[in-house]
Amino acid sequence: MMRFGSFADAWTLAEDIPGWLTPDQARLLWDEARRLQPGARVLEIGSYQGRSTVVLAAALADSGGQVVAVDPFVDDWKYGSPVTRSRFEEHLARAGVAAGVRLVADYSTAVRPTWTEPLDLLFVDGKHDVLTVLDDLKFAAHVRQGGRLLVHDCFSSVGVTLGVLPLLRPGSPLRFLTRTGSMAVFELGSPGVSDRLRLLAQLPWWARNIGIKVLLRLKLRGLARRAGHDSLYDPF
Numbered sequence: 001m002m003r004f005g006s007f008a009d010a011w012t013l014a015e016d017i018p019g020w021l022t023p024d025q026a027r028l029l030w031d032e033a034r035r036l037q038p039g040a041r042v043l044e045i046g047s048y049q050g051r052s053t054v055v056l057a058a059a060l061a062d063s064g065g066q067v068v069a070v071d072p073f074v075d076d077w078k079y080g081s082p083v084t085r086s087r088f089e090e091h092l093a094r095a096g097v098a099a100g101v102r103l104v105a106d107y108s109t110a111v112r113p114t115w116t117e118p119l120d121l122l123f124v125d126g127k128h129d130v131l132t133v134l135d136d137l138k139f140a141a142h143v144r145q146g147g148r149l150l151v152h153d154c155f156s157s158v159g160v161t162l163g164v165l166p167l168l169r170p171g172s173p174l175r176f177l178t179r180t181g182s183m184a185v186f187e188l189g190s191p192g193v194s195d196r197l198r199l200l201a202q203l204p205w206w207a208r209n210i211g212i213k214v215l216l217r218l219k220l221r222g223l224a225r226r227a228g229h230d231s232l233y234d235p236f
């Protein structure tokens with residue numbers, strides 16, 4: 001397998017792969033994967049054409065780690081076409097990271113009940129409805145002590161945000177650390193008051209992002225620009 005000395009090397013291979021991951025979020029994935037122990041196992045839920053998979057696998061390449069990529073490659077209006085899986089495989093091969101990735105072509109919710117392998121990092125970017133997100137977060141039970149979870153679209157999607165709100169309750173197993181755009185970082189551990197307040201404080205920003213998405217759907221780009229969103233694409 002190829003070796004990648006820096007994030008820039010990895011991003012050169014990933015940036016042309018279609019997907020929604022921003023360069024800053026790719027950097028966050030890289031940094032989180034690079035801090036793991038040798039031989040680490042990273043679970044990625046939702047791989048699409050492999051943009052995030054390539055970054056994670058490149059980050060683990062030097063240390064013998066593995067990305068387990070879970071995606072059923074559904075044939076739907078937004079993500080799917082029968083060729084999504086073959087594009088995913090082609091992109092991994094072209095980047096030279098295929099040997100560091102194990103594909104599980106199934107729904108996360110089908111895989112989760114019988115999952116037993118310990119995880120060092122969990123990246124959640126699969127189906128964005130509340131029930132699936134609630135179920136995906138249950139993979140946290142397999143993350144090693146002190147390990148982290150990254151959740152994409154955490155503050156730009158109704159389903160994902162509703163799915164993480166139960167983490168506000170006292171005694172929840174995950175505490176919110178920070179975010180890059182809408183990609184949130186959680187860590188295993190019981191949240192204190194300040195962790196819960198920090199998560200709550202993201203809600204106005206989430207409401208703003210949902211508002212921007214509504215404006216874009218209504219083709220009111222001028223209003224979206226006035227709200228600070230100067231892009232044709234949704235805020236991620």
Ligand SMILES: C[S@@+](CC[C@H](N)C(=O)[O-])C[C@H]1O[C@@H](n2cnc3c(N)ncnc32)[C@H](O)[C@@H]1O
Nearest residue numbers: 019046047048051052071074107108125126127
């Ligand atoms: C937003 S895309 C993932 C993008 C990818 N992480 C990237 O950065 O390029 C969401 C993906 O989740 C997949 N998906 C949908 N339902 C899923 C489920 N229940 N489990 C795992 N993946 C799912 C879709 O097939 C789609 O490829």
